Amino acid sequence: MFDTVLIANRGEIAVRIIRTLRKLGVRSVAVHSPADADARHVREADAAVLLDGPLGYLDAERILRAAKDTGAGAVHPGYGFLAENAAFARRCAEEGVVFIGPPAGAIEAMGDKIRGKETVAAAGVPVVPGGAEPGDDLIEAAARVGFPALVKPSAGGGGKGMVLVRSAEELPAALESARRTATAAFGDDTLLIERFVENPRHIEIQVLADAHGTVVHLGERECSLQRRHQKIVEEAPSPLLDEATRTAMGAAAVEAARAVGYVGAGTVEFIVQGSTSDYYFMEMNTRLQVEHPVTELVTGLDLVELQLRVAAGEPLPFGQAEVRLTGHAVEARVYAEDPARGFLPTGGRVLALRDPAGARVDSGLTEGGVVGSDYDPMLSKVIVWGPDRASALRRLSAALAGTSILGVTTNIAFLRRLLAHPAVVGGDLDTGLVERVSPEIVPEAAVPGEAVLAAALAFHQDLVPERPRDPWEVPDGWRVGEAAFSTWRVETSGGVTDVEVSGLPASGARVRLAGGPIRHGRVRADGGDLVVTLDGATRRYTRARDGETLWLGSEGAAWAFTPHRPGDPEDLSSGAGAGGGVVRSPMPGTVLVVKAAVGEQVAEGQPLMIVEAMKMEHTVAAPVAGTVAELAVRAGQAVEMDAVLAVVEPQEAPQGQAPGEEDAVRAADAGPAAGLAGAAS
Known part of the structure; x- marks a missing residue:
């Protein structure tokens, strides 16, 4: 060693x-x-x-x-x-x-998707029909393969640069995007195109090989829950495979590894057609996978330790007959993204961090650390084991509910809703499921009323001096007759809400949303938590401060609240995206391409520029038809969230008709855009 x-x-x-x-x-x-x-x-x-x-x-x-x-x-x-x-x-x-890791020759053979497919096909493993450069013209290959088709960088991995094309008209733009991403991410713009298998399952086999000729597989992982070709929930074993199919796919994976003289830990990825047992080789990842913990939990093996021992020349301490899969494991990836805003990348300083009890958490986060836009948006992984699949899913949902990350908006609440979806619970999975059900499970942008009331009570309580010198310093709304209400204007990502508070929240106060019923509330601090009681029902929130902004977290969700006293301006929302003809950056990132020029006439929805954040490309479009009056950025420039990117002077609308407005940000499904991702697939 x-x-x-x-x-x-x-x-x-x-x-x-x-x-x-x-x-x-x-x-x-x-x-x-x-x-x-x-x-x-x-x-x-x-x-x-x-x-x-x-x-x-x-x-x-x-x-x-x-x-x-x-x-x-x-x-x-x-x-x-x-x-x-x-x-x-x-x-x-x-x-x-x-x-x-494996020998350089194995990396080359499988890192080149074209060569990899040829190698495993020669070993008798079924592959998806397609065409590849430089031998094929991809437009001609697409006509031969048919649509829908999937464009991929030959040297790629982790979904970077993959573009789904549903018609010949879409193909030129898809090739341009994939080639740009491939160049930036891998230094190689060679592309391939293959038939897109509708509604497939993504199942991968973990293999291990030593330098003494032993190659084994450790069963499969179900990785069908994906968004934009990135896995977000993985499990082992797959709820689809029976023992005969598992054995056949495992044997195929072992043969694929042997074909390139593989040594170390690797993963052979397959797509499986619907609910059938028909499977096709997709690619081999010549490294450890993000989702390796679920295999570790069902086999009891430490894959990193085995990597080290194999690299040190030791033989594997077991053969295929000794591999046993016990129980079920599920992993969820926690990303810095905002599902309510089209899954745009987020960032910020981690103000408070709490990991759940009873779960494995692989994380690089620390309190006070900054999540920027330079690297992949994956923050951590929450992994659980259960004796069966149903119990594992329940335990993972509970673990996510016990996870709190304040200061950075994450996808945790979305993950919990996904785990509760009937198709997921029933094991009826495919790689398009997440995209199809997202509209019904994305958490609402509006912040729950009870959380807004809790924040207002906390803001009001903060006004109470520790040792008041006289009763007039106590902001309890006291007056002759009935106590008066103080109005708080609370700003959240969903807008601004007026909340009225009367009394002292520590001992008991009346509180109501403007125009709503009166509730009776109390608040108290308990360590880093805020304990809030409304009409006798108590809820515990994790709590953190960032200047005047208060962050509260509960059951995996987190919200930021900013207080505004009476007399503050009415229009408090930040107005991310577009306001009239002003185009703003939807996230912190870097301007990758500027597609318009000052003085150019543009149509509503026409792409103006591409902003890259956390290795994802996002196309920013004109909010209205008109003339580009100003370009405030250039290619390569870093921008903050809500920074002005451009100004479009709206064209004059016909009399009596106002120019249309719509969200200026349209996220391109081009996939990750650079090779810096530390968490690929």
């Missing part, structure tokens, strides 16, 4: 690898960008090295120099970044550093 291992990654996977290294008594070395100087993986490692060059976590030479300088005998690449970079694996060998 190695004395020291350098981890060439960040976030939750780096923290997870450190956990196994600590268990084995192996010294850990972290690397980090300037933005990650105070990140959790840096704090928890035994040593850390700054990567201050422009390439950051993709800087192979600096990483190898760090390995040499710290005495690391091996490099663990995690996933994303350099994990499937054959050139990096070769450079490690040249420098006498062990690459904890």
Whole structure:
């Protein structure tokens, strides 16, 4: 076993690898960008090295120099970044550093989707019909394959650059987007196109191989719950497969690994047609997967430890006959995104953080840490085990309800609704399910009235001095006769609400939404929580402050409240998106492409620019038809949320008719746009 291992990654996977290294008594070395100087993986490692060059976590030479300088005998690449970079694996060998992954030849064979399909097809594994560059003209191949079709970067992974095309008219724009993403993410703009299998299931097989000729599989993972080709909930085993199909797919995966001389941990991914047992090879990921914890929980194995032992030359300590799957495990990925705003990426400082009891949480978060737009939006993974699938789903929902992340808007409430959907509960899954049911399960933008009342009571209580010098300092609304109400104007992401409060919330107050019934409420602090009682019913909220803004969290949901006293301006909402002809950035990010020019006539809905955030491309469109009067940004420029991007002077509407207005932001389903994602698939 190695004395020291350098981890060439960040976030939750780096923290997870450190956990196994600590268990084995192996010294850990972290690397980090300037933005990650105070990140959790840096704090928890035994040593850390700054990567201050422009390439950051993709800087192979600096990483190898760090390995040499710290005495690391091996490099663990995690996933994303350099994990499937054959050139990096070769450079490690040249420098006498062990690459904890497969041989470079296996990475090349399977990293190129075209070559990978040819290799497994020769081994007798069924593949999806398609065409590929440079041998095929993709427009001609699309006509041969038929629509719908899926465009993919040949060197890609994790859904980056994948574009679904439903007609020949859509194909040129799809090829442009996929080629741009492929170039940025992988440095290779080669594309392939293949038949899109409608409503398939995505099932993958975990394989392990040592350098002594042993190759085994550890069963399958069901990964059909996806959004924009990114997995969000995974489970093991699949509720679809019977033992005969599991054995057949496992054997096919083993043969695929053998065909390229595979060594280490890898995943062979298949699509399965509907509820049938017909399956097709899709790709092989030559690395550890984000969803590996569900396999660990049902097998009792530590995959990172096995990676380390295989890389150190040890044989696998078991054969296929010894692999046992026990119970059921489910994982949910927590993302920095706002489902109510079209799943736009979010960010901010983590003001409060609480992990659930009784669940495994793989996370790179710390209180006070900043979630920016430079990297993948995945924040953490919540994983549970149960004796059967039904109990595992219930436990995961409860664990998500017990998870609190304040300061950054997340998808936790959406995940809980997804887990409760009848199709998910019944195991009737396919890769299009999440997109189809999202309109009915996305949490409402409006904040629940009880949470608004709780915030108003907390704001009112904050006015009470600790030791009032005289009764007139107590803001309880006292007057001769009936006590008066004080009005609070509470701003949330859903708008502004007037709330009236009378009395002292600590001892008992009357509270009501404007025009609503009077409720009787009390509040008290309990550690970092706010305990609120309304009409005898008590609810506990996690609580955090960011200046005047109060964050409250409950059952996985979180809301931000800003108080405004009487006399403040009426129009308090931030107006993200477009107001009239003003186009604003829907999220913090970087302007990737500017598609319009000052003075240009544009139609309503015409793309003006593409903003990239957390490796996702978003097309920002003209809110009205008119003339581009101002472009406030240029390509490559970083922008904050709600920053003005452009101004469109509306064209004069016919008399008696107002120009139409609609949301200026239309998220492009182009998938992640760059290769910095530390959490790919």
